[in-house]
Amino acid sequence: MTDLQTAIQHIRDHNDFIVGLLKEFASIPSISTLSEHEADMRTCADWVAQRLEKSGFENIQILETARHPSVYADWLHAPGKPTVLLYGHFDVQPVDPIDEWNSDPFTPEQRGENLYARGASDMKGQVLASLMALAALHHHGGGIPVNIKVLIEGEEEIGSPNLGTLMEAHKELLACDVALNPDAGIISPTQPSVTYGLRGLAYFELWVHGAESDLHSGIYGGAVHNPAQVLADLVSGMHDADGRITLPGYYDKVRTLPDEEREAIAKLPLSEAEFMRNAANPPALFGEKGYSFLEHTGARPTLEVNGLYSGFIGEGAKTVLPAKAMAKISMRLVPYQDPELVEAQLRQYLEENAPNTVTWELKLIGHGAPAVLVDRHTKPVQSISTALETTFGVEPVFKLEGGSIPVVGLMQEILGVQSVITGFGLPDDGLHGPNEKIHLPTFFRGIETLMHFFVLMGE
Amino acid sequence: MTDLQTAIQHIRDHNDFIVGLLKEFASIPSISTLSEHEADMRTCADWVAQRLEKSGFENIQILETARHPSVYADWLHAPGKPTVLLYGHFDVQPVDPIDEWNSDPFTPEQRGENLYARGASDMKGQVLASLMALAALHHHGGGIPVNIKVLIEGEEEIGSPNLGTLMEAHKELLACDVALNPDAGIISPTQPSVTYGLRGLAYFELWVHGAESDLHSGIYGGAVHNPAQVLADLVSGMHDADGRITLPGYYDKVRTLPDEEREAIAKLPLSEAEFMRNAANPPALFGEKGYSFLEHTGARPTLEVNGLYSGFIGEGAKTVLPAKAMAKISMRLVPYQDPELVEAQLRQYLEENAPNTVTWELKLIGHGAPAVLVDRHTKPVQSISTALETTFGVEPVFKLEGGSIPVVGLMQEILGVQSVITGFGLPDDGLHGPNEKIHLPTFFRGIETLMHFFVLMGE
DSSP states (O other), X not given: OOOHHHHHHHHHHTHHHHHHHHHHHHTSOOBTTOGGGHHHHHHHHHHHHHHHHHTTOEEEEEEOOSSSOEEXXXXXXXXXXXXEEEEEEOOBOXXXXXXXXXXXXXXXXXXXXXXXXXXXXXXXHHHHHHHHHHHHHHHHSSSOSSEEEEEEESOGGGTOTTHHHHHHHTXXXXXXXXXXXXXOBOSXXXXXXXXXXXXXXEEXXXXXXXXXXXXXXXXXXXTBOOHHHHHHHHHHTTBOXXXXXXXXXXXXXXXXXXXXXXXHHHTSSOOHHHHHHHTTOOSSOOOSTTSOHHXXXXXXXXXXXXEEEEEOOSSSOOOEEOSEEEEEEXXXXXXXXXXXXXXXXXXXXXXXXXXXXXXXXXXXXXXXXXXXXXXXXXXXXXXXXXXXXXXXSSOOEEXXXXXOOHHHHHIIIIIOOOEEEOOOBOTTSOTTSTTOEEEHHHHHHHHHHHHHHHHHHXX | OOOHHHHHHHHHHTHHHHHHHHHHHHTSOOBTTOGGGHHHHHHHHHHXXXXXXXXXXXXXXXXXXXXXXXXXXXXOOOTXXXXXXXXXXXXXXXXXXXXXXXXXXXXXXXXXXXXXXXXXXXXXXXXXXHHHHHHHHHHHSSSOSSEEEEEEESOGGGTOTTHHHHHHHTHHHHOOSEEEEOOOBOSBTTBOEEEEEEOEEEEEEEEEXXXXXXXXXXXXXXXXXXXXXXXXXXXXXXXXXXXXXXXXXXXXXXXXXOHHHHHHHHTSSXXXXXXXXXXXXXXXXXXXXXXXXXXXXXXXXXXXXXXXXXXXXXXSOOOEEOSEEEEEEEEEEOTTOOHHHHHHHHHHHHHHHSOTTSEEEEEEEEEEEOOEEOOTTSHHHHHHHHHHHHHHSSOOEEEEESSOOHHHHHIIIIIOOOEEEOOOBOTTSOTTSTTOEEEHHHHHHHHHHHHHHHHHHHO
C-alpha cells in the first residue's frame, strides 16, 4: 500500500525546491532545430539523466540517435502490475522573435504565479512534474505502485525524425502496457480536460525560383516574373474565400465529426472572448465556413504559412527583383488524412498552378505525423480522468487538441500501445511564441494528479 | 582651344592608375541604407573630396544634410560658356545575398575585362569616369572648355531624401545651364544609346498584423487568420491574370506610348535571348498583356515585391502562426503617374480588400519620384549623341530606361534645368544584385565620350 497523502504533503512542503529545479532545467538552451545548440542538447540530456538518478530510477542510459540523444531509465519492482512508459522531450523551440520577450528565454523568471522561460510549459515543466510525482511516491509514498519506464527524447520539436528507429532498436527495452504522454494541457486552471484526439502534421518548405540572381527592379521589372509575386499567388490560391483548402482532393479523407462530438465540443467551457485572449487578441476570429472556433482548432485540418522570405527585408529600401522566394507551409491533419497523401496533393496543386516563368522546389521537413484518436473507455484514460477530478474537484471534459504529438502514432505503430495524453499546460502559455510560461499552481496540481494516476493504475 | 587628343592619349597611357583609383573608391562600403555604415559614408565623402582636389577643382565643400553628406566642387573659368552641373552619387546598395557573390563586394577584383565590386557600375565607375575626363582636359587637354559644378551625393540609393532640401539651401551655388547625370547605361559595348526617359518610383513597406504575438499553429491554427496568408492574398490580388495592376484607377493617368516610339522601341538592337541572358536567365519572360519586353521595362508601370518576411525563416521547422507579415512593394511609374497618386490608390486597394481579421500599416519609404521625359532636340542631348557616335563609331539609339533617377526631377523642379542622362553601364552589370561589375573597355570609352561631350558643349 502506498501512502499517497504523505507523498503529496512532501511535494507541498518543497515547492521552492521544485521551482528551483525547473529553473535549472529551463535555463539550458536545448533548441533542437539549430545546429549551434548541439552541445546544449548533450548538457540537457545529462541533466535529465542525473535527475532520473536522484529520483531513484535504475538502468539509466543515454540512447544515441543520428542526431540528438534520448534518455532512458526504469523502475520495475511492481510484479503483476502494469508497465507504464512515461514519454517526454527535453528539447525546445527556437526563441525568435527574441525582441518580443520580456525576459531572457533561458533565464527563467517568476512573475506572479507564472514562471517564464522557453520550454517552461512545452515540455520541461511536464517532464519535471512527472519525475517529481514518481520521486515523491518512491521516497515518501511507500513506493511506485506500477512498473515505470521513462523515455525522454531530444527531437520532438523537429518532428522526432530518429525516434522511430530508436524505438525499433530498443523494442524489448521499451515494451510496456500503456504510454503516458504529458505533452498536452487543460482548458483552464479550474477546468481540467482529457485530450482524446490530436491533429497530425506535415511541414514543407516551398521555394520559387526566377532568374539566377537578384535583378534591378527598374531595369527588369515588368518583363521578368517576380518569384515573390508568384509565391504570393500560389499561397493565396491554397485557400478559397470560405477559408477552405483548395489542394485537389484535400477533404476527401477528412473524418466527418459525429453529431455527439460536435455537441460535446459546443458545450466546452471556453468562450470566444476567452479564446481570443489566449490567442493574443487577434482583431477578429476567422475560419472555415460552417464550423465553430473549437472545431477549427480541434477537428478540422489547416494549411498555415509558418514563414515567408524573399528579397530585401532589412531597414529602408532596396529596389531588387528577387531571384527566389520561400514559404514554410505546414498542415495540421485530422483522421484519416495522411502526410504522404497531402504532400502529393500539394505537389499536384503546384504542378497545376505554378506558371512556366518560374521553377519551384518542395521539401518535406521532418517526417510528418498522422492524427490521433484515443479510445476513451480504457483503464488508463479513466484513471487520468478520475485523478484529474480528485485533484481539481471538477469533472474533466473530453476534448480534441489542435496540436500534434507524432510520438503517439509511433507508440501505437512500433510498441503496439495506446497513449494517455495529459499535461498541465494552459491555453495562454505561449507555446512556440515569445514569453512562454507555466502556471505554477497548475503545475503543482499536475504533480498531484499524476500521483493519483499512478496509484489508480496500480489498483 | 583644347588639345583633346593629348588628353585622350593621357587617359590611354594611365589605364592601370585609373583602375587602381576605381578599386580604391569601390572598396569603401558606402551602403547608405544601413546605419552601421554611417562612418564609411563619411570616409567615402572624404575620398571624393580628395579626388576632386587632385583633379584640380576649387571651392571643395562637404555639404551636410540630415543624414549623409554631399560633396560639392567647381571650376568656373570659362566665361561666356555654359555651366554644366555634374551630378553623381557615392553611395551603394546593400550586398545581400552575400553568399551569391564570387568575390568580396568590397574587395574589387578584376576578372577578364570586368572589375567586380558593389558600386563598380552604379555609380562609382561613372563618377570616376566623369572626374577622370575633366582632370585630363584640365591637366593635359588645355583646360576645361565649360564651367563645371560637381555635386556628388550620398543618398541616391535611399531615394535622395535630403537632396531637395540641400538644393533649395544652395540654389545659388548650384545654379547652372544644364545638368549632366551619368547614372545610366548603354545597350551593349558596341551599341551606344541615349536615354530620353526614366521611370519614376514609389516604394512602400506593408505590414499585416494579426495576434499580438506569434501563436502555436496547432493550438490556434484554423481559427486565427494567418497574417502571412492575408499578405499573400493582398499581394496576389494586386495583379490580374493578364499581368495588369489592379489598384483602383492605376492606369488612368498612364501615358499612351505614341506609335513612332513603339516603332523605335521595336527596332532596338536587343533580342529577347540577349535580354534573358542579361536578366540572369529566368525560365521564361513575362509581362503585361499586349506589350513587348522592351515596353514592359521602359514604357509601362510596374508593381514589384522587393521583399517578403513573416514568421520563422531559419533552418528546419517551427510550427508558428506568425503575428505579422511584411512586404516591401515598389512601383515603377511612367508619365504622367504621380507617387502620391499611386500611394492613395494602394491605400484604397488595401481598404477595400484587407479583411477585418487583421490590421495593416502602409509606410512610404523615401520620397518617391515621378517619371522623366527628356527633349531630344536640345544642344546637350545632341552633344552627348555626337560624342557617343565619335567614340563608339556607331550612331546611338534613343531609348527609355526602366530605372528611376529621382534627382532628374529635382533638378528640373528646383534648379529649373534639364538633365543629360548618360553613363556607361551595361545591361548585364548586375546593378543592385550580387556580382556587380563594370566592363573596363566600355568604362574607358566612356571617359573619352565625356571628354568629347565637354568639348562640344564649349563650342
